Amino acid sequence: MKFKIIIWVLLTLTASSLFGQTVKKCDGTVLGLTRGKIGELSQKELTDFLMTFGKVCRDNVEYSEWSNELLFDVLDKQTELTLQTIQKEASKIELVEILNVIASPLLEEHIDDLIKKVKGSKVDMEIKVMILDKLYLAQDTYKK
Numbered sequence: 696m697k698f699k700i701i702i703w704v705l706l707t708l709t710a711s712s713l714f715g716q717t718v719k720k721c722d723g724t725v726l727g728l729t730r731g732k733i734g735e736l737s738q739k740e741l742t743d744f745l746m747t748f749g750k751v752c753r754d755n756v757e758y759s760e761w762s763n764e765l766l767f768d769v770l771d772k773q774t775e776l777t778l779q780t781i782q783k784e785a786s787k788i789e790l791v792e793i794l795n796v797i798a799s800p801l802l803e804e805h806i807d808d809l810i811k812k813v814k815g816s817k818v819d820m821e822i823k824v825m826i827l828d829k830l831y832l833a834q835d836t837y838k839k
Contacts, residue, residue, distance in 0.1 A: 720749035721758040729765055734772040741780040744769065745788045748796065763801045766793070771805065774812040782822045790825075797829035799836070806834045 718725055729736065729744040736744070744765070752758050769777050781790065800806065810830050813823060 718743045718746040720747060721752040721755050722747045723758060723761070726758070726761050726765055729769065733765070733768050736769065736773055736776070738776060738780050738783070741769065741773070741777055742784050742787070745780060745784060745793060748792045749789045750792055752792070760801060763796050763799075766796055767800055767802075767809070770797075770809055771812070774809070775816050775818075778813065778816050778818040778822060778826065781826075782818050785822075794825060794829045797826060798832040800833050803837045806830055806837065810834065 725743050725747050729740065732740060747758075748762060748766075752762070781788070781793065810827060813826050813830065816823060
């Protein structure tokens with residue numbers, strides 16, 4: 696019985712220390728956690744994912760490719776919550792970097808469908824227009 700209590704205490708302390716940590720730019724661990732929960736991410740998990748984007752990550756090819764793919768997957772599967780999170784956390788995240796990624800998808804990620812989903816969202820018009828402008832740029836890239 697003592698062994699079970701000790702294990703429980705250690706797991707609790709480990710979990711609480713993980714949740715207390717700040718998210719680092721270009722953090723592949725967060726990308727892995729995001730990949731495993733796409734479609735079921737909480738707003739906190741989305742915030743953590745969005746906080747990994749940053750100017751310092753531009754030269755990190757592995758991170759850039761993976762985060763680009765994930766961002767489009769998250770936008771597709773959890774459009775409303777992703778847009779709400781971007782709106783809510785705009786002062787904490789590097790929004791310009793996220794917008795640059797949206798304007799430059801590595802793959803044609805059903806951009807027409809994403810445009811429809813973003814248009815139908817219930818977020819502030821300012822955020823909606825910023826995202827749509829970048830999606831239109833991405834769309835133009837693939838139509839050329």
